[in-house]
Amino acid sequence: DTGVSQDPRHKITKRGQNVTFRCDPISEHNRLYWYRQTLGQGPEFLTYFQNEAQLEKSRLLSDRFSAERPKGSFSTLEIQRTEQGDSAMYLCASSLAQPGANVLTFGAGSRLTVL
Amino acid sequence: AQSVTQLDSQVPVFEEAPVELRCNYSSSVSVYLFWYVQYPNQGLQLLLKYLSGSTLVESINGFEAEFNKSQTSFHLRKPSVHISDTAEYFCAVSNQGAQKLVFGQGTRLTINP
Numbered sequence: 001d002t003g004v005s006q007d008p009r010h011k012i013t014k015r016g017q018n019v020t021f022r023c024d025p026i027s028e029h030n031r032l033y034w035y036r037q038t039l040g041q042g043p044e045f046l047t048y049f050q051n052e053a054q055l056e057k058s059r060l061l062s063d064r065f066s067a068e069r070p071k072g073s074f075s076t077l078e079i080q081r082t083e084q085g086d087s088a089m090y091l092c093a094s095s096l097a098q099p100g101a102n103v104l105t106f107g108a109g110s111r112l113t114v115l
Numbered sequence: 116a117q118s119v120t121q122l123d124s125q126v127p128v129f130e131e132a133p134v135e136l137r138c139n140y141s142s143s144v145s146v147y148l149f150w151y152v153q154y155p156n157q158g159l160q161l162l163l164k165y166l167s168g169s170t171l172v173e174s175i176n177g178f179e180a181e182f183n184k185s186q187t188s189f190h191l192r193k194p195s196v197h198i199s200d201t202a203e204y205f206c207a208v209s210n211q212g213a214q215k216l217v218f219g220q221g222t223r224l225t226i227n228p
Contacts, residue, residue, distance in 0.1 A: 004158075033215065040124070042205050042218030043159070056215065091159070101147040101166045102214055108158040 004107035006092050012113045013082055020078045021110040025094030032075050033104060034067055035091040036060065043091055049075060050097060082114045117142045119208050119219035127225045128196055136191040136222045138180075138206030148189040149207040149216065150180055159205065165189065176200075201226045 005024040013019050025032045031050050035043035046065070047057045051072035061067075064082075069075040079086055089111050093104040122137040140146065150162040163174040170182040180191045189206060203223050207216040 031214065035218075040220070042119075042121075042207075042220045043216075045215045045217070048214060050214075093159075101164065101211075102209060102216075103149075103161065103164065104216060105161070106151075106159040 004092055004094050004105055006090075006107040006110045008110060009108065010111045010113075012115065014115050015082060015084060017082055018078065018080045019082055019112060020076050021090050021092075021112075023075045023077070023092030023094075023107060025074070025092070026105060027073075029094035029096050029105070030072065031095045031097050031102065032069055033093040033095070034075070034077050035093065037089040037091055037109070038087075046077075079112070082112075084114045087112055087114045117146070117208050117210055117213075117217045119206050119217055121204075121206055121219035121222050123222050124220065125223045125225065127227060129227050130198055131195045133194050134192065134196050134200075134224065136204050136206075136224065138189045138191065138219060140187050140189065140206070140208045142187075142208060142210055145211045147209045147211060148180075148182055149209070150174075150178070150189070150191050151205045151207060151218075153203045153205065153221075155202070162191075162204070196224070196226050198226050198228065200224060 007022045033048040034046040037043045049069040064080045067077045089109040091109045093106045118141045120139045148165040151159040152162045165182045173179045178193045203221045206219040
């Protein structure tokens with residue numbers, strides 16, 4: 001297993017278009033997270049799944065954003081009617097649910113530019 | 116609610132000099148603490164973590180961080196930096212029992228020859 005994979009790595013789109021990002025977690029990890037990182041800032045939590053259940057969503061996740069993890073493996077993050085303020089790096093991470101701390105492994109990210 | 120403050124957005128140092136990257140957190144419950152590093156054009160990588168036990172934790176590449184509960188800090192230090200340490204460093208906190216990490220805004224470490 002090569003870690004957390006994200007696709008595409010870069011996406012340029014026009015305002016108003018829809019975009020979808022995919023994340024493939026480490027295979028034995030049952031938790032999957034989405035974060036957003038803008039220039040000069042730390043990653044901000046968007047949402048997380050345990051298996052196929054979406055257990056928490058940030059208030060940052062407006063109704064234009066939707067995330068799914070239909071079979072508890074890969075996940076998609078869709079942004080509808082993109083706005084210039086959506087330009088950011090979208091990070092996916094995964095972890096194994098176990099007693100104690102939750103140690104996240106991150107992917108390289110998907111960079112979105114909205115023109 | 117948890118929060119993390121990294122007091123310096125940029126830290127320039129000379130090669131082989133010591134460095135300290137500061138991190139303070141706010142939480143009403145017990146926490147786990149992490150430092151992640153992001154090298155240019157790469158994803159976040161875990162550098163070190165404090166979960167329990169000894170308050171001084173070390174990474175394999177010479178960094179160390181000390182958990183100070185009374186000062187709610189988790190500063191990162193290295194006695195002698197190398198050019199290859201050039202990166203952005205993020206401090207993160209997780210409440211015990213919580214599932215997500217809350218990150219600071221990052222500190223860009225620049226090493227000058």
